[in-house]
Amino acid sequence: MEFTMKKIGVIHTTKATVDSLTAQIKSIMEDAEVYNILDDSILRDMADERDTELVRWRWLEYAKVLEKMDMDIILSACSTVGEFAEEADRVLGVPVLRIDEAMAEKAVSEGEKIGVFATLNTTLNPTVNLIERKAREAGKAVCVRSVLVEGAYDALMSQNKALHDRKIADAVEEYLGEVDVIVLAQASMASAVTAKEDMDQNRILTSPALGVDKLKSMICDIQTVKTNRSKNKTE
Numbered sequence: 001m002e003f004t005m006k007k008i009g010v011i012h013t014t015k016a017t018v019d020s021l022t023a024q025i026k027s028i029m030e031d032a033e034v035y036n037i038l039d040d041s042i043l044r045d046m047a048d049e050r051d052t053e054l055v056r057w058r059w060l061e062y063a064k065v066l067e068k069m070d071m072d073i074i075l076s077a078c079s080t081v082g083e084f085a086e087e088a089d090r091v092l093g094v095p096v097l098r099i100d101e102a103m104a105e106k107a108v109s110e111g112e113k114i115g116v117f118a119t120l121n122t123t124l125n126p127t128v129n130l131i132e133r134k135a136r137e138a139g140k141a142v143c144v145r146s147v148l149v150e151g152a153y154d155a156l157m158s159q160n161k162a163l164h165d166r167k168i169a170d171a172v173e174e175y176l177g178e179v180d181v182i183v184l185a186q187a188s189m190a191s192a193v194t195a196k197e198d199m200d201q202n203r204i205l206t207s208p209a210l211g212v213d214k215l216k217s218m219i220c221d222i223q224t225v226k227t228n229r230s231k232n233k234t235e
Contacts, residue, residue, distance in 0.1 A: 008215070009035045009066030011059065011085075013042040013078040016156060016188040017208075021077055021099075024212045029219070035069065037062045046080055046122040056084050063088040063096060072222060075099060075215055079185050079207065080123045082130060095218060099187055099211035104130045107205055108138050111180025115145045117171060118185040119153035119164070127185040145179060147171060156188065168192035172204060181205060 008025060012018050015038060022034045039062065045055050059081050066074050074096045076085035082098040089096035104127070107114050114131060118124045124146045135142040149171045155163040169192050172182055182204045184190060190206035193199055 006031060006033045007035065007069070007071045008032050008219075009037070009063075009069065009071035009074040011062050011066070011074065011076055011078070011081075012036060012038045012040075013081065014038075014040055014156075014188055016161075017077045020191075021075075021187065021208060021212070024208050025215070028212065028216055035066065035071065037066065042078070043080060043120060043122070047120060055081070056087075059084040060088055060091075063092060067092050067094045073097065073215065073218060075211070077187055079118075079127050079130075079187070080120060082126045095222070097211070097215055097218060098130070100127060100130060100185065100207045102210040102214035103183060103205045103207045104134045106210060107131055107181050107183050108134045108140055108142060110205075111203075112141065113143050113145070113179040113181075115147060115175050115179035115182045116185055117147045117149055117168065117175075117182060117189070119149050119156070119168070119189065120186065121148055123185045124148065127183065131183065145175075147175060152189075161191075165192035169196055169199075172199065176200065176203065187211070 010021060018036050018038060022036065025032055025034050039058060042055055063074055071094055074094055076082060076096065076098050079100045082100060085096050085098045108131060116124060116127050116131065118127065128144050128146055131144055149168050152164045152167040155167065168189050172193055176182060184206045187207050190208050193204050
């Protein structure tokens with residue numbers, strides 16, 4: 001009996017990533033069933049420094065619900081809550097992946113001077129911490145510079161995505177000559193640079209494509225394990 005990967009749970013903190021990430025997953029895994037959970041109050045609570053423990057509890061509960069729904073893997077679509085995703089990965093019986101993990105690994109492998117851009121201040125520290133940890137694990141010294149793109153998040157929340165994207169693109173252009181590689185910390189930022197043909201796209205890393213590629217790799221590994229277990233049971 002051969003197992004195929006079908007059920008992928010994704011936890012979002014902004015509706016800006018729901019359709020785009022679902023489409024990205026389906027583009028490389030046509031047979032995948034994507035189950036989305038959205039809580040757009042999380043980013044507001046984190047930005048306002050409200051009860052972080054309550055936010056953590058909510059996020060972990062969403063992950064537990066997806067586990068009970070028999071997801072094969074869970075993807076956290078938000079870098080701000082990346083540390084909650086890592087905790088869930090440790091305590092749940094289903095793999096949980098941060099969408100920015102592959103991006104952090106690639107940034108460390110490709111440069112020593114890394115610029116981390118975010119539209120929310122609460123996203124900067126989790127992403128910087130992840131990159132610095134990946135650098136330590138790789139035995140590499142890096143210098144990480146954080147840049148908050150002022151006004152971009154407010155524009156996105158006001159449904160002005162064009163202004164959101166323009167602010168990010170302008171900030172990236174300003175700093176591109178000062179670092180080896182630029183990391184766009186939030187998945188919702190990816191569209192700001194993908195259409196900019198005059199930018200060196202090889203030096204600008206976004207989490208959706210890299211994260212989904214890593215997701216697919218993990219899915220293949222899980223499928224192999226399940227297939228081998230099935231063969232062992234029938235022998």
